[in-house]
Amino acid sequence: MNLVFLGPPGAGKGTHAEILSKEKRLVHLAAGDILRRNVKEGTELGNQAKSIMARGELVPDALVNDMMFAEIRSLKAKGSEGFILDGYPRTIGQAEELDRFLTREKMSLTAAVNFDASEAVVIERLSGRRICAVDGKIYHVRNMPPKTEGICDCHGQPLLTRKDDQPETIKTRLAVYHESTKPLIDFYFRKGILRHVAADGDAPSVQKMLEKLFENTR
Numbered sequence: 001m002n003l004v005f006l007g008p009p010g011a012g013k014g015t016h017a018e019i020l021s022k023e024k025r026l027v028h029l030a031a032g033d034i035l036r037r038n039v040k041e042g043t044e045l046g047n048q049a050k051s052i053m054a055r056g057e058l059v060p061d062a063l064v065n066d067m068m069f070a071e072i073r074s075l076k077a078k079g080s081e082g083f084i085l086d087g088y089p090r091t092i093g094q095a096e097e098l099d100r101f102l103t104r105e106k107m108s109l110t111a112a113v114n115f116d117a118s119e120a121v122v123i124e125r126l127s128g129r130r131i132c133a134v135d136g137k138i139y140h141v142r143n144m145p146p147k148t149e150g151i152c153d154c155h156g157q158p159l160l161t162r163k164d165d166q167p168e169t170i171k172t173r174l175a176v177y178h179e180s181t182k183p184l185i186d187f188y189f190r191k192g193i194l195r196h197v198a199a200d201g202d203a204p205s206v207q208k209m210l211e212k213l214f215e216n217t218r
């Protein structure tokens with residue numbers, strides 16, 4: 001099964017993609033994580049994307065498309081059972097290119113899951129989000145705290161706040177979401193593959209809804 005996770009930043013796409021991908025043996029491809037890895041490694045793509053990401057704007061479609069197509073191709077070569085695309089596509093242009101790419105590769109999307117989260121919840125989640133510097137594992141100061149405040153459970157390293165989780169940048173990311181990404185809900189509705197998950201609740205209840213949606217799908 002091949003899934004796309006849609007929703008505003010902070011809706012919980014990454015958290016739930018991580019859990020569902022393990023349960024269903026899918027590969028979790030998070031566009032933001034792959035971009036951040038490129039920034040960290042100082043690749044050409046990373047250098048092009050760095051300041052755009054820090055401002056909370058979108059990296060140009062052509063760059064992100066090529067990056068994601070390479071990832072999907074490598075999964076196909078490894079014979080994986082499917083993938084969850086998290087944070088991709090994020091524009092109508094990306095969604096159209098993804099469609100063409102999948103058709104060429106004789107693949108298709110099983111569903112696009114929209115994480116419905118209210119603006120207030122999203123802002124609260126993003127401003128309290130902390131990440132592990134080693135593997136990017138996500139925590140939240142209140143909703144998902146580490147065992148020791150400010151320290152990663154797995155690596156014992158201090159947790160970081162993402163540069164783009166500053167209040168001003170959160171505002172930009174939400175504006176970009178409304179302008180460029182929200183139209184994808186209608187795009188996938190028209191294709192007949194849109195599913196909804198109410199994403200304001202706590203992580204276990206959202207996860208339950210998600211599992212219910214796909215309990216009989218492989």
Ligand code: ADP
Nearest residue numbers: 009010031032053056057058059064087088090
């Ligand atoms: P979030 O979903 O919480 O905003 P991500 O980690 O998915 O965060 O993305 C972080 C940043 O990476 C985005 O603000 C944007 O600059 C860039 N990015 C991620 N995915 C895409 C994409 N599909 N197209 C363009 N830019 C992207």
